[in-house]
Amino acid sequence: MYQFVIIFGFLLLGIILQYVKGFPKNAHQILNWIVIHICLPALALYYIPKIKWNTQLLYPILVTWIGFILSYLFFSILGKQFGWSRKLTGCLIITAGLGNTSFLGFPIMQALYGGQGLKVAILVDQPGTFVVLSTLGVLMATLYSSQQANGVAIAKKILFFPPFITFLLACFLNVMHYDLYAPISFFLQKTGTAVTPLALLSVGLQLHFDRKSNHWKFLGLGLLYKLVLTPAILYFVYVVVLHQRSAIIQVAIMEAAMAPMITGCILASSHGLKPRLCSMMVGFGIPISFITLFFWYFIVQFI
Numbered sequence: 001m002y003q004f005v006i007i008f009g010f011l012l013l014g015i016i017l018q019y020v021k022g023f024p025k026n027a028h029q030i031l032n033w034i035v036i037h038i039c040l041p042a043l044a045l046y047y048i049p050k051i052k053w054n055t056q057l058l059y060p061i062l063v064t065w066i067g068f069i070l071s072y073l074f075f076s077i078l079g080k081q082f083g084w085s086r087k088l089t090g091c092l093i094i095t096a097g098l099g100n101t102s103f104l105g106f107p108i109m110q111a112l113y114g115g116q117g118l119k120v121a122i123l124v125d126q127p128g129t130f131v132v133l134s135t136l137g138v139l140m141a142t143l144y145s146s147q148q149a150n151g152v153a154i155a156k157k158i159l160f161f162p163p164f165i166t167f168l169l170a171c172f173l174n175v176m177h178y179d180l181y182a183p184i185s186f187f188l189q190k191t192g193t194a195v196t197p198l199a200l201l202s203v204g205l206q207l208h209f210d211r212k213s214n215h216w217k218f219l220g221l222g223l224l225y226k227l228v229l230t231p232a233i234l235y236f237v238y239v240v241v242l243h244q245r246s247a248i249i250q251v252a253i254m255e256a257a258m259a260p261m262i263t264g265c266i267l268a269s270s271h272g273l274k275p276r277l278c279s280m281m282v283g284f285g286i287p288i289s290f291i292t293l294f295f296w297y298f299i300v301q302f303i
Helices: 002-017 027-050 055-082 086-097 105-144 151-159 162-175 182-193 195-205 216-241 247-256 262-270 275-300
Strands: none
Touching: 002 105, 002 195, 027 105, 027 162, 027 182, 027 195, 027 262, 055 086, 055 105, 055 216, 055 247, 086 105, 086 216, 086 262, 086 275, 105 162, 105 195, 105 247, 105 262, 182 195, 216 247, 216 275, 247 275, 262 275
16 A cells, blocks of 8 residues: 555655755756666566566566557557657657556556565566667657657667666676676665666656647547557457456556556657657656556456
């Protein structure tokens, strides 16, 4: 229960701090930098070397890959059918195709499933969401923006993305069956635990509600895909078609139902892909997702 107190407490604190005079407006950027460059790599180096790989782990890893590829097909087809601009199509592909599997996913999965749930969530996030973000996400953002695609620049962004680098290092340590020394491992664990309060505070600082926007129908479509269709598709494939029933599958489906990824929205916005809609996908997606997540948590209990 205390995990949910932390979740709503730091979200509320972030919202309140938006209205505190003199509080730095770019505080969320600093928090995002700390989470992405320090906390997430620490979690990867702590957990991934300890994982005993088996075919069951492919299911959480493939969650974001499946969701993003289907997002591309779904919104590119709709974009061509209804004559959307490339920027609008690119915005929806990225923001609806990437879930908040770490900032919100980690604390929620830990609250619902404990340490084992967090380990599965890290698999969804590290080789899943963050690798998709730094590869397919960067590629889509470049192709759908007004910028010319630059293969070298894209490759650099991918190769020097901190979570991607530490993920590769952690995988190497796992393959070599090498775990870090106890003091280092302890330090990484404690550093990684900071991801929950810092990430949720960052989310709260970025929650904005623009009532005057002209993007309401696109917001609804994007959130429908992210919060309802994506977990429904994963449920159908994993449970109905493949007959997979385990706690790992429950966590995988719950992670698929997470709100749009903040970093993905920042990526799309920084490339000029409908920044206001990007902000709305995060601002409305996060609070609405708490309602839909309760629905999916009820559904997955029958797996």
